[in-house]
Amino acid sequence: MNTKEKLELAIDHLSEVGYFVWDNFVSQDNVKKLVAIANQGSQSGVFKKAGIGKQALFQLDKGIRGDYIQWLDRNNQSEIVQDFLNEIELLKTSLNENCYLGLKDFETHFAIYPEHTFYKRHVDRFQQNAHRVISFVLYLNENWQEGHGGELALYFDDKDEKIQPVAGRLLLFRSELEHEVLMSYRKRYSITGWMLDKDMSLTFLP
Numbered sequence: 001m002n003t004k005e006k007l008e009l010a011i012d013h014l015s016e017v018g019y020f021v022w023d024n025f026v027s028q029d030n031v032k033k034l035v036a037i038a039n040q041g042s043q044s045g046v047f048k049k050a051g052i053g054k055q056a057l058f059q060l061d062k063g064i065r066g067d068y069i070q071w072l073d074r075n076n077q078s079e080i081v082q083d084f085l086n087e088i089e090l091l092k093t094s095l096n097e098n099c100y101l102g103l104k105d106f107e108t109h110f111a112i113y114p115e116h117t118f119y120k121r122h123v124d125r126f127q128q129n130a131h132r133v134i135s136f137v138l139y140l141n142e143n144w145q146e147g148h149g150g151e152l153a154l155y156f157d158d159k160d161e162k163i164q165p166v167a168g169r170l171l172l173f174r175s176e177l178e179h180e181v182l183m184s185y186r187k188r189y190s191i192t193g194w195m196l197d198k199d200m201s202l203t204f205l206p
């Protein structure tokens with residue numbers, strides 16, 4: 001299947017079932033490079049404990065989420081990170097062209113979940129964060145196996161789905177869907193982000 005066909009499938013699935021799994025979105029070679037960059041960042045102290053809520057409502061709570069994050073943007077020095085941002089930009093453009101979602105921007109970060117951490121059931125689009133429309137997660141776990149945990153559970157009215165966080169896989173889902181990162185028994189790597197219906201510099205506005 002070529003990229004155009006894959007895109008059409010992604011668009012269909014996002015509108016009909018609310019999510020789409022895109023395997024090998026990033027090559028295994030590039031996964032290795034991204035993990036190396038995340039490890040460097042983590043060792044040099046640029047990863048911070050992730051919180052919940054925004055601005056004044058921001059709080060840290062290990063009982064809710066246990067990951068460490070590093071925000072990624074156009075100032076990032078790594079070519080491979082820039083390539084990934086470009087891919088997401090293209091994806092955003094074609095979602096707009098085909099689904100009229102009015103996506104204006106996106107925000108994204110590396111996430112590392114240490115062993116025995118999780119992110120409890122939540123939605124990404126909520127009162128204080130109403131501009132997230134499509135969530136995306138690129139998984140970077142080489143040799144991930146059943147039993148390592150860290151699956152993403154997606155909750156629908158009539159069913160649950162568990163997505164394995166395997167290397168190179170991009171998961172797309174509607175940000176209002178309830179989801180949860182189940183307990184990870186291994187260190188778990190990913191790049192998580194959100195496509196927004198407002199420019200990032202303006203998301204503090206209603």
Ligand SMILES: O=C(O)CCC(=O)C(=O)O
Pocket residue numbers: 111119124137151152179180181190192
């Ligand atoms: O890493 C994942 O599978 C999802 C992460 C997530 O739900 C979030 O950061 O909001």
Ligand SMILES: [Fe+2]
Pocket residue numbers: 122123124135179
């Ligand atoms: Fe989430």
